[in-house]
Amino acid sequence: MTISSQFAQAGQWLRAHPLIVAALAGLLVAEGFAPQYRLILLPLIGFVALMHLLLHASGARQAFLIGWVFGLTQFVLGLNWIATAFTYQAEMPVWLGYIAVLLLSVYLAVYPALAGLGAWWIGRGRPLAFALGFAGLWTLTEWVRGWLFTGFPWNPLSSLVIDHGILPHAMRWIGTYGLSGLLLLVPGFCLCALHGRRGDHAVGGKGGWALGAASLAMIASMFVPKQLGTPVATGDQPTIAIVQPNIGQDIANDPTRYEEFFARLARLSQPAPGQAPFDMVFWPEGAIPDYLEDGYPRRFYQATTYGASARLARTRLADVARGGLLITGAQDLELNGDRLAGARNIVTAIGPGGRRRGTYAKAHLVPYGEYLPMRGLLEPIGLSRLVAGDIDFDPGPGPRSLALPGMPKMGVQVCYEIVFSGHVVDRANRPDFLFNPSNDGWFGVWGPAQHLRQARMRAIEEGLPLVRATTTGISALVDADGRVLDRLDSGTAARIAATLPPPLPPTLFARFGNWLAVLFGALLVAGGIASRRRPR
Structure with missing residues (x-):
């Protein structure tokens, strides 16, 4: 049996079972994400299979369903960590977490379905037009x-x-999104080559050769060692400590252990004997229960670790830093008279004497985690936030740079805010580094690994080093090339002691943001439409 006939038989089987194959293709792609990300060949196989199915779909309805089933299985497997969060909320059953993953995936699968439908319409049986259209629409x-x-x-x-x-x-x-589209040119070329071998002349012409050249260049670039493009740190860069206390979500809200947790954080923040104190010490999201703002009714302070006042709590934090800055996650309250009206998830810098030297309030809040959408409708039927408490968090104003006295300017993105490409930096007041405090103790094994990889992508896009402090892992120090200089794995109580890496000059993305990705995607779509004019 010739190779061509084998391809023909495989293609017939794929077309005879399109939805089953689409589901399997989605699972193959999901296996490429962290923590299984070394299996890079599996996503390639999955996308070639998906694109083959879409190219030969019998109509618009089938093309949409193929893309949707592919997306459904990809997201269900890739987002399985979300279900773990429900194990820490006693007011809702654990099984509801799996329903939540399924429902979210049902919605998210619409996006690959739309990309597949649009590419099917653009291609109309022409592999090159389909491949370019699919890459652009995916972007x-x-x-x-x-x-x-x-x-x-x-x-x-x-x-x-x-x-x-x-x-x-x-x-x-x-x-980020532009690179996603660029990567899809590789399975697109494989699709064209497959059809070219079957006599469809899919690879001929300038467009096919350009697609092949781009694919080969990308494959080759994956084996070129990263250049050390980040400037070498000088003695002017501050010394830092990134503290990971390993406080699991199952015990984090136990008030009888607050002092134990504080002692652990303080111990990990101290320099080695004979060494100078750190210039900056970074603690995770929500590291302390103390309220650090003055003026609240006394009952709020009595419920916290120190149980006295915001001033004394800040002084204790300043003592830990020994003359440096302690940058920690905490909460501020919003009051209506003496009544609690809301809260903010904040990061604040505490300097000598217990003075607050800058505060950032998280802007991109997590639905069902930090606030309950449609509370009046959902609360009566038993739904609640995953985070303990009945008061919703209020959003902050968005990305901003904090000017810390004597230190580089800091941009802050709390927890999952860091995954939003193009929305992590105040472009009018560019910071010198990014700080991403997080509590990934909610998210099992897969979530923290995926979170770190996406945080590193922001470092590459913006050309900024990244400090990441988490409660249970994975904490890391990342340079402006996206390389992990040091890390603390999950389940470890330790600290990273290092010198803060310097930033790169603003990248093209740092200047123009995601309009570059939109333009790139639109050009790919236009190229697909234009290639339809060439005879098959």
């Missing part, structure tokens, strides 16, 4: 997924290759 639908209905851009396709050579540096020019 655009990933971008839309990042902001529509508050956005959920988790696991962009480009995160598959962040550890592969110099290819991730393309994000400095076309962003």
Whole structure:
């Protein structure tokens, strides 16, 4: 049996079972994301199978269903960590977590379905036109997924290759979503080559050769060692400590252990004997229960660790830093008279004497985690937030840079805010580094690994080093090339002691943001439409 006949038989089987094959293809792609990200060949196989099915779909309805089933299985497997969060909320059953993953995936699967439908319409049986259209529409639908209905851009396709050579540096020019589209040119070329061998002449012409050249260049770039493009740190860069206390979510809200947790954080923040104190000490999101703002009714302070006043709590934090800055996650309250009206998830810098030297309030809140959407409708039927408490968090004003006395300017993105490409930096007041405090104790094994990879993508896009402090892991120090200089794995109580890496000059993406990705996606779609004019 010849290779061509084998391909023909395989193609017939794929077309005879399109939805089953689409579901399997989605699982193959999901296996490429962290923590299984070394299996880069599986997503390639999955996308070639998906694109073959879409190219030969019998109509628009089947094309949409193929894309939707593919997306459903990809997201259900890739987002399985969300279900773990429900194990820490006693007011809701654990099984509801799996329903939540399924329902979220049902919605998210619409985006690959739309990309597949649009590419089918553009291609109309022409492999080259389909491949270009699919790559462009995937770029655009990933971008839309990042902001529509508050956005959920988790696991962009480009995160598959962040550890592969110099290819991730393309994000400095076309962003996360643009790189996702660029990657899809590789399975697109495989699709064209497959059909070319069957006599469809899919690879002929300038467009086919260009697609092949781009694919080979990308594959080659994945094996080129990353260049050390980040400037070498000088003695002017501050010394830092990134503290990971390993306080699990199952015990984090036990008030009888608050003092134990504080003692652990303080111990890990101290320099080695004979060494100078750190210039900056970074603690995770929500590291302390103390309220650090003055003026609240006394009953709020009595319920916290120190149980006295905000001033004394701040002084104790300043003592830990020994003359440096302690930057920690905490909460501020919003009152209506003496009545609690809301809260803010904040990061604040405490300097000598217990003075607050700058505060950032989290802007992109997590639905069902930090606030309950449609509370009046959902609360009566037993739904509640995953985070303990009945008061919703209120959002802050968005990205801003904190000018810390004597230190580099700091941009802050709390927890999952860091996954929003193009929305992590105040472009009018560019910071010198990013701080991403987080509590990933909610998210099992898969979530923290995926979260770190997406945080590293922001470092590459913006050309900024990244400090990441988490309660249970994975904490890390990342340079402006996206390389992990040091890390603390999950389940470890330890600290990273290092010198803060310097930033790079503003990248093209830092200047223009995701408009570059939108333009790139639109050009790919236009190229697909234009290629339809060439005879098959």
